[in-house]
Amino acid sequence: MTFSEEKVDGVIVLGISGKVNTEASEDLLKKMTDLIDNGARRLLLDLSGVDYINSSGLRVFLTAAKRMADLSGKIVLANVTELIYQVLHVSGCTSHIEVYSSREEAFKALKD
Template sequence: MALAIEKIEDTVVISAEGQINSGNASAIEAELLSQVDKGEHRIVLDLALLSYISSAGLRVVLLLAKRLKQVNGKLVLCALQSRVREVFDISGFLSILAVVETREEALRTTAVD
């Protein structure tokens, strides 16, 4: 699992590659939540290179969304592969999270208050 973090204007874009599972979820959670602790309130999760996410990974995304909501922030997910999208859909997360097709669309969405 690898995370690439870049700042684009006032949004942090975090690209996840590989898998998020019970073995690495706590380390990923710490890294994602540290972004909010540093004052970042607009985050895009680019999941184009994520091949698998477990329930532990879904929990991490939910925790990030809740933390951002507490600080009036915004989380947008983009570029979900079909298998990953299916996991989000089955879990009901597609109805409670902002999910768009492209990184560009995600950046536009975070820019809108």
């Protein structure tokens, strides 16, 4: 798994690529915790490069989304492939985190 990070109009865009497996989930949790600790309150996760996720990865998303909500911030997901969306849906993640098919829609949701 690899990350790319940029800041656009106050939104942190974290691009994630590769496999979000158990080992990678530890790195992802650390990365997202660091971003939130450093003041990020609007976070866009671009999952276009993610071709695998398991329950450890889903738990990281849910944990970070919960923490962000407690801080009156927001995390949204963008560019989710059909296979990854299916797992997000059956695990109930889509009830807790908004998922958008494009970056543009995700940006709009973070600005509303």
